[in-house]
Amino acid sequence: MRVLVVEDSERLRKAVARALRRCGYVVEEADNGEDGLWRAEExxxxxxxxxxxxxxxxxxxxxxxxxNGGKRVPVLLLTARNTVEDRVAGLRGGADDYLGKPFALEELLARVDAMCRRHFDHPATVIHAGDLEIDTDARRARRGGDRLELTAREYRLLQVLALQPGKVLSRTELEEHLYDDLAPPMSNVVDATVYQLRRKLAAAGSGRPLIHTRRGQGYVLEELP
Structure with a gap:
């Protein structure tokens, strides 16, 4: 999952970004509204x-x-102005959620996670695909009851594919979920990560292929008959 944090307080912005990264999110930061808007639009x-x-x-x-520009990305508003009027203004303006300062990082993480799941029309915390089960709260995956030992990058890629079963995702789209603005992308990282995921998925549960290549298009997660 890729998250943009727009906050002018460097201390708070860095704390939020660190907490999100520890949970496996790819995070980019902006310290003013103009930069944040440009990033969110581009x-x-x-x-x-x-x-x-x-x-x-x-x-x-x-x-x-x-x-107004048609961007439907979920937005969590942060503010020290925590009156009813402020909350109503933010929600009527198109915000998906609202969190008053000061707040607990654990609550922010839970709200961001819930927004991301709703964004993919998957409000439940557990994702199922055949005999694959992904617990988004614990950030763990099992297949046929066997726990998969995944790296943070492998987990992120598997989660993105599982949240959009049957949809072909290009390498460029998948790269966006693996890198932030602090880490330049490696040319073969998606292919290498898919290769490792396939090996681990094949060694657990039914062992039937779940991640498939669509030549010239990208990758898709689906259980074929």
Missing amino acids: HAYDAVVLDLMLPKLDGLEVLARLR
Whole structure:
């Protein structure tokens, strides 16, 4: 999952970004509204954590421009102005959720995770695909009852594919879920990660192939008859 954090307080922004990265999210950061809006318009994110009081362009204006431009990315608003009127203004402006400052990082992580699942029309915390089971809360995967020992990158890629079963995802689309702006992409990382995932999936459960290649298009997760 790829998340954009737009917050002008460096201390808070870094704390939120670290917490998200520890949970396996790919995170990009912006410290003002203009940069945050540009990033959100130019790149694909699964969620945006957006402060209301930002320099250059405030959070409500960023949110309005995103929605007016057709961007449906889930947005969690952060603000110290935690009145009913502020919450109503944010939600009516197109926000998906609202969190007042100060907040517990655990609550923010839970809200971001829930937004991402709803974004993929999968509100449940457990994803099933054949005999594959992914627990998004524990960030663990099992196949046929056998636990899969996955790296953070393998887990992220498997989760993205499982949240969109039957949909072919290109290498470029998958790369967006594996890298943030601090790590330049490696040319063969998607192919290498898929190769390792296939080996681990084949060694567990029924062993039937789940990840399939669509030549010239990308990869898809589905259980074929």
